[in-house]
Amino acid sequence: xxxxxxxxxxxxxxxxxxxxxxxxxxxxxxxxxxxxxxxxxxxxxxxxxxxxxxxxxxxxxxxxxxxxxxxxxxxxxxxxxxxxxxxxxxxxxxxxxxxxxxxxxxxxxxxxxxxxxxxxxxxxxxxxxxxxxxxxx
Amino acid sequence: xxxxxxxxxxxxxxxxxxxxxxxxxxxxxxxxxxxxxxxxxxxxxxxxxxxxxxxxxxxxxxxxxxxxxxxxxxxxxxxxxxxxxxxxxxxxxxxxxxxxxxxxxxxxxxx
Numbered sequence: 148x149x150x151x152x153x154x155x156x157x158x159x160x161x162x163x164x165x166x167x168x169x170x171x172x173x174x175x176x177x178x179x180x181x182x183x184x185x186x187x188x189x190x191x192x193x194x195x196x197x198x199x200x201x202x203x204x205x206x207x208x209x210x211x212x213x214x215x216x217x218x219x220x221x222x223x224x225x226x227x228x229x230x231x232x233x234x235x236x237x238x239x240x241x242x243x244x245x246x247x248x249x250x251x252x253x254x255x256x257x258x259x260x261x262x263x264x265x266x267x268x269x270x271x272x273x274x275x276x277x278x279x280x281x282x283x284x
Numbered sequence: 285x286x287x288x289x290x291x292x293x294x295x296x297x298x299x300x301x302x303x304x305x306x307x308x309x310x311x312x313x314x315x316x317x318x319x320x321x322x323x324x325x326x327x328x329x330x331x332x333x334x335x336x337x338x339x340x341x342x343x344x345x346x347x348x349x350x351x352x353x354x355x356x357x358x359x360x361x362x363x364x365x366x367x368x369x370x371x372x373x374x375x376x377x378x379x380x381x382x383x384x385x386x387x388x389x390x391x392x393x394x395x
Contacts (some may be wrong), residue, residue, distance in 0.1 A: 165365035181360040187306050188353035188384075191346045194317055195388055198333050198342065201395040205329035216322035224318030231311045238307040272312035279316055282338070284331030 153269035180237050183230035190227045205284075295355055297380060303314025307344055339392045347385045354381040 168174040197215075200207040214220070243260035320326045330339055354377040362370055 163363075163365065168311050174332070178360065180306045184306070184353040184356040187310055187349050190310070190314055190318070191349055192384070194313065194382075195346055198330070198395060199315060199391045201330045201333060202391075205331070208330040209328075212317070212321040212328070214322075215318065216324075220322065220372070221319070224314055225316055228311060228314045228318065231306070231314055234303075235307040235311060238303050268308050268311075275309065275312045276316070279328075279332070280326065282332035282335065283326065283328040 179230075180233065183234040184231040186227040187234065190224070190231070235268060236265070237270070295351065298348065298351035298381075299355035300352075302348035302350065302355075304348075305344060306349040306352055313345065322384065323361060343388055343392055346388045347381075350381040350384040351378075354378045 168178040193215075197208065197211050200211045215224070239261045240257075242264060243257040247257065248255040248260050316326075321328055333342065358370075358373055358377040361373055366373060
C-alpha cells in the first residue's frame with residue numbers, strides 16, 4: 148500500500164521570517180482578522196466572570212458592571228467591538244465564497260449572499276436586544 | 285495535527301461553528317455588557333442569566349468562539365514562526381478552550 152502522505156523529511160519547507168505579515172497590506176489584514184479572535188475570547192471570559200458574580204448576589208453583579216465603566220475597560224470594549232465587527236464582516240464575505248448559494252442553475256452573486264448575511268446579522272442583533280430588554284430584572 | 289488519525293476535522297468543525305456564533309451574536313453582546321450597562325444606558329441585576337434556556341444560549345455563546353480562538357491563534361502563531369513549539373502551543377490553545385468550556389459549564393450551573 149502506498150502511504151497517503153509523503154515522508155516529511157523529504158518535504159521542502161520555505162523559511163519565512165516571523166514578520167512576513169508586515170510586508171503587505173493584505174497579509175497584515177489577514178493577521179488582524181486572526182487577532183480579532185483574541186479580543187472576542189477575552190470579552191467572553193470577562194462576560195463569564197461577570198455572570199459568575201451572580202453567585203455572590205445581584206449587588207456583586209451590578210458592582211462589576213459599574214467597574215467596567217472605567218476608561219480602560221471602555222477603551223478595551225471599543226477595540227473589541229471593532230475587532231468583532233471586522234470578524235463578522237470578513238466572516239460573511241468568506242462564507243459567501245466557501246458556501247456559494249445557487250438558485251436553479253445560477254449562482255447567487257457573492258456580494259448578495261454577504262449582504263443577506265449582514266441583514267440576518269442585524270435582525271439577530273435586534274432580537275437579542277429585544278429579549279435582553281424584556282428579560283432583564 | 286496531521287496524521288492518519290488526525291483530529292483536525294473535529295477542531296475545524298468547532299472553529300467554524302465558533303466563527304458563526306462570534307459573527308452573529310458577539311457584537312451586540314459587547315454593546316450591551318461593554319457599554320449599555322457600565323455607562324448606565326440600561327439597568328440590570330443579571331436575573332435573566334438564571335433562566336434555564338438563557339443559560340443554554342450563554343453556553344453556546346461563550347464556548348464555541350473559544351474554539352474559534354484556539355484554532356486561529358494556534359495557526360497564527362505557527363505562521364509567525366513558532367512552529368518549533370507547535371505541540372505545547374496546541375495544548376495551550378485547544379486545552380485552553382476545553383478548560384474554558386468546563387469553567388463556563390461550572391459557572392452556569394452554580395449561578
